[in-house]
Amino acid sequence: MLKLxxxxxxxxxxxxxxxxxxHAGILNALPKVQLVAxxxxxxxxxxxxxxxxxDVSVVDDVGELSDLGLDAVYVTTPIxxxxxxxxxxxxxxxxxxxxxxxxxxxxxxxxxxxCDLARRLGGVNMVGYMRRFSVTFRKAKExxxxxxxxxxxxxxxxxxxxxxxxxxxxxxxxxxxVGVLRDLGCHAVDLALWFFGDFKVKNAKIDSLFGEGSxxxxxxxxxxxxxxxxxxxxxxxxxxxxxxxxxxxxEGSKGVMRVNDDELEIRLNGGERFRWFRHDLKxxxxxxxxxxxxxxxxxxxxxxLIDGKNVEPDFFSSAKVDLVIDEVKAKAKxx
Amino acid sequence: xxxxxxxxxxxxxxxxxxxxxxxxRSRIRGDTSTSPEYAAKLVSIAVENxxxxxxxxxxxxxxxxxxILNEDGVVEHLDLYGIVPYAYEYVRMASQKGGxxxxxxxxxxxxxxxxxxxxxASGLNGVVLAKxxxxxxxxxxxxxxxxxxxxxxxxxLSCVLLHQLVTDACLGFNLDWLFKAYVDFMLDRxxxxxxxxxxxxxxxxxxREWNISLEDVLVAAPFNKVGFQMVPSKEECEKVxxxxxxxxxxxxSILAAGYLKPEEAVDYIAGLxxxxxxxxxxxxxxxxxxxxxxLGDRLS
Numbered sequence: 037m038l039k040l041x042x043x044x045x046x047x048x049x050x051x052x053x054x055x056x057x058x059h060a061g062i063l064n065a066l067p068k069v070q071l072v073a074x075x076x077x078x079x080x081x082x083x084x085x086x087x088x089x090x091d092v093s094v095v096d097d098v099g100e101l102s103d104l105g106l107d108a109v110y111v112t113t114p115i116x117x118x119x120x121x122x123x124x125x126x127x128x129x130x131x132x133x134x135x136x137x138x139x140x141x142x143x144x145x146x147x148x149x150x151c152d153l154a155r156r157l158g159g160v161n162m163v164g165y166m167r168r169f170s171v172t173f174r175k176a177k178e179x180x181x182x183x184x185x186x187x188x189x190x191x192x193x194x195x196x197x198x199x200x201x202x203x204x205x206x207x208x209x210x211x212x213x214v215g216v217l218r219d220l221g222c223h224a225v226d227l228a229l230w231f232f233g234d235f236k237v238k239n240a241k242i243d244s245l246f247g248e249g250s251x252x253x254x255x256x257x258x259x260x261x262x263x264x265x266x267x268x269x270x271x272x273x274x275x276x277x278x279x280x281x282x283x284x285x286x287e288g289s290k291g292v293m294r295v296n297d298d299e300l301e302i303r304l305n306g307g308e309r310f311r312w313f314r315h316d317l318k319x320x321x322x323x324x325x326x327x328x329x330x331x332x333x334x335x336x337x338x339x340x341l342i343d344g345k346n347v348e349p350d351f352f353s354s355a356k357v358d359l360v361i362d363e364v365k366a367k368a369k370x371x
Numbered sequence: 372x373x374x375x376x377x378x379x380x381x382x383x384x385x386x387x388x389x390x391x392x393x394x395x396r397s398r399i400r401g402d403t404s405t406s407p408e409y410a411a412k413l414v415s416i417a418v419e420n421x422x423x424x425x426x427x428x429x430x431x432x433x434x435x436x437x438x439i440l441n442e443d444g445v446v447e448h449l450d451l452y453g454i455v456p457y458a459y460e461y462v463r464m465a466s467q468k469g470g471x472x473x474x475x476x477x478x479x480x481x482x483x484x485x486x487x488x489x490x491x492a493s494g495l496n497g498v499v500l501a502k503x504x505x506x507x508x509x510x511x512x513x514x515x516x517x518x519x520x521x522x523x524x525x526x527x528l529s530c531v532l533l534h535q536l537v538t539d540a541c542l543g544f545n546l547d548w549l550f551k552a553y554v555d556f557m558l559d560r561x562x563x564x565x566x567x568x569x570x571x572x573x574x575x576x577x578x579r580e581w582n583i584s585l586e587d588v589l590v591a592a593p594f595n596k597v598g599f600q601m602v603p604s605k606e607e608c609e610k611v612x613x614x615x616x617x618x619x620x621x622x623x624s625i626l627a628a629g630y631l632k633p634e635e636a637v638d639y640i641a642g643l644x645x646x647x648x649x650x651x652x653x654x655x656x657x658x659x660x661x662x663x664x665x666l667g668d669r670l671s
Contacts (some may be wrong), residue, residue: 053465054462060543061404061539061542061544062543064543065542065573066547078472080472081472084506087502087503088549097642239383276394278394281394296395297392298392299395311390311395315627320597321602321603322602322603323570323603324569324600325539325569325570346391
């Protein structure tokens, strides 16, 4: 049992791309944490990491992490490696507490298998749906739970970025193989599940803009168990989204809520209007790298390790996102 | 500019279509990247109204703006504060080129074809012997040479600042030796080493612990009346600011990304100690005129 104040949490990061750097940087800045190892496949990156991090082991295989007595592992590899890496971590008993960057896996079958392993082996697990830790979406969830606009009647959601906007179709640029739904759309699906509960996909359309197999924009409609209809619009080829953005418009019988990464607005039927920006919602954190929500997310995971309690979003709730995305793909194919 | 004079800098965020307030509002207003010609005009108007410097991320867009300012004879009235790397473009490039290895190759190619022999030699040494400091020097030499070729010999590149993402990641990883090498490299070239950070108290604490002289460097950090992006808190940032040995802080986000009116924003900044200057972005001619007149009146 870890004694807070005496021992430090010993952590490692597997996959040292931009998300690995971000989480490792935040974790290492925390006084109760020690980054003891980093696991990275690229020889070039490993070569430089060995020079950069003098007190951190740099390895190329998850198996080499087994003897380090780790309290937890952060998995920040490309999405297609999540399944194999997390499975190895559990099977090789590298650590029982695992954080995986979103989404949990490349498909629902893999996600379900990881859930089975997690259930069998115990420990705390979490998936990096960091928008649940954004002040605007948290406030939205709170107001929806309080019934400020009454029960939701319908909603529309978007997840957009300009990452691949304006790129010539014949250029050598390659979009991530997992597609826009798992890379970006998963945030909107996760928030919708958090706000409204489980839902079924009614119809779906997926477009390829960069050749066969490329999945660059998607539109789909859903219905929740209580009959609330929802629409999703997802794309990484839209102008005006310098930073990826997720947003919702929720209609209730008493008014309308609009929320995105920057602001939250409520318009009640009587004409009253309330508005909050990040500035109004206590957005400061202990250490700022990337966005405040990453710090809150890491803090939440670490607290749950120390307390030995489950945390949300865990593997089980996150697997539902993979299920919805698989349903969208299946419906779109059938068309 | 004398050492006592406040730095009143035109910031370049609006020239790239950046809004930290609300991306949606920015889209609705139809904000897009400003043309280099119009951006240069805005900088010139700001200079006529009291601005004495330009703070910019080193990118093709800002180098075009500098080129025009040079041709118009404006650049010789300005102190230049370059921010490297232009993180947004590099993050986007990493997404498109398959991650960090793809990005590294693209940057190496740019440096190689730049014709900057010092940068190429240092870069080769860095890659072959896996020396991060040699690579950093190669990259910095390359970026400095890009700025100098855009503005000519008459320009004053007063300060080069490390981008917030890089500064804060290096702080998180405790890379004291990298900060020291950066400071030495810049001081050797007669350029003030600067650090753009979102963790001002943390940076000051670390620099003191690592014996990096706070008198030799410039720190750009958010300071505004509502505490927006002041981490971990407005109170802690103000306390640490007051403890500095001399004014070496550039206040950024003073308008809290457009949340505050210029008058109330400037009132707050005017009451703070150790503020070397401010950087404010402008997107309209009227803003350039009024904002810098106000800053000049209240802060000079």
